[in-house]
Amino acid sequence: MASLGAPLSVAEITRQAENFEYDSKIQLRHWLRSADTMLKEAHVYEAEGNDVQTYLLLYRHAKLVLEHLAKHPERTLAENRKALSAANAAVARNLAKLEVIRPRIAKRHEEYQARRNAQRMALEMLEGLDAKNESLAEKRYSKRRSFERATLDAGQNRLLAAKLAQREVRRRDSARRTVRSQEEDRTGGLWVDWGNEGRRSDSETDDDLSRQLQEVARLQDEHKTQNFSRPTSHPPTYHYPSIPHRSTHERWPGTDAHLPTQGTAPARPPKEQIYRESGTPARPPPVPPKPPTAPTPPPFENPRPPPIPGKILDSESQALPIPPPIPGKYSPSPTPQLPTPPAEPLDEFTFKPSAYLENGTPLRTVFLPNTLRSHFLAAASPNTRLNLETCGILCGILKSNALFVTRLLIPEQTSTSDTCETLNEEEYFDYCDREELMVLGWIHTHPTQTCFMSSRDLHTHVGYQVMLPESVAVVCAPSKQPSWGIFRLTDPPGKQTILNCNQPGIFHPHAVDNIYTEAVKPGHVVELANAPLEVVDMRPKGER
Structure with missing residues (x-):
């Protein structure tokens, strides 16, 4: 850096x-x-x-x-x-x-x-x-x-870091919706979720298309039926309902009498007979009373608005007080308006490195949501009860020289009591590319073992740390104490030892003791409250 x-x-x-x-x-x-x-x-x-x-x-x-x-x-x-x-x-x-x-x-x-x-x-x-x-x-x-x-310390500015992460996630979501809206305009209102299209099955796509076509059919003439199974190469012909109008053949509801033909005026109704006393000239009916109005002030009185409270007027010679302002319109269910906080200069600073590799290279801070473990253990609980490992991928964003884990990705995988292998690796890498996410590490469970990095875990993690020096490995051991840990390979000697290791077998010892170390307290990982986190489970529904 x-x-x-x-x-x-x-x-x-x-x-x-x-x-x-x-x-x-x-x-x-x-x-x-x-x-x-x-x-x-x-x-x-x-x-x-x-x-x-x-x-x-x-x-x-x-x-x-x-x-x-x-x-x-x-x-x-x-x-x-x-x-x-x-x-x-x-x-x-x-x-x-x-x-x-x-x-x-x-x-x-x-x-x-x-x-x-x-x-x-x-x-x-x-x-x-x-x-x-x-x-x-x-x-x-x-x-x-x-x-x-300005450079800030990550551990001492966690609240500011959480606000920064929330705002950046909202900004990215808004930008993604804008792109989709523009794409929808170009496609004539039929939006295709290109970002998720790769992971949706053909049956789900057909169901979405069917629902859209059924909605169109509902808005059309209910007495006409159309076939909306699958689109063909020719666009379907829609029969829009005609505009209703009254003709000479329409009837009044509930009667058989035809409407008068066009140009024939209806018969006048009979005049109401007016009864009067004999010998008295006919008088027009009385005019209906006018609606009540505000009472007229008595004569010779000069109406004045009430005086402004807290102000005493001189009875002999004073200018008329200013009338009170006209109240606003009444709102039946007013919505309270919260005061808008002043905009914070969230882009006017950068987080300084919070730790260093053993060779002196600075490490950027990795902010980890404090809800990550609970969400992951909830998703892994079926496997944990069966004594099977579960793994997930930590994805996130880079902002202000710090890395934020914002998404937990659980890929399709196969597990044993001591190992966990991800399947279709390209699928979740493609997903990260589409969502503009970085791979920041991984997380996995030890259902019955203690919290440590096995030789298999070390060989798995070296691939992540080659891609990004700040990558971390989170181990959850729910049945032991400590129940979790966040680790990284030492550099040197751990990273070089694992890269040069050619020993056969899944589990084997290494001659070097100081191969990995804690990445938190002290380290470059800081847990963050109120941090945004989304869980995406790519496993088949029967394996969750």
């Missing part, structure tokens, strides 16, 4: 981008997923205006793909060709983007250097500093004027 201090030069960023470990023994599919994760991170940093981190990731991606993956022993395998071709195409697009970002970084670094030199000269003139005290004064001045966003 690029430095969060003074602006770096292009040469310094390039050196950091080239400083990563590459091992051709790691399967190409893991490296391709790692390259894809780099692009996702770069896109987030680009949207946030972080040119330095965007340049670093795009440059590292290009170097990884062009110099290393192009020579990987598995590059010729059929299952890797498509993904490798897509990675090369992404590099071609990103090279032009690097050319646009490079001048901005260089200009910012030059401006920083110019300001730094001007500050030094000003301090020397105003304070008469000698060479010994110059560095101290310069440090004081740099604290008064910062050229970077």
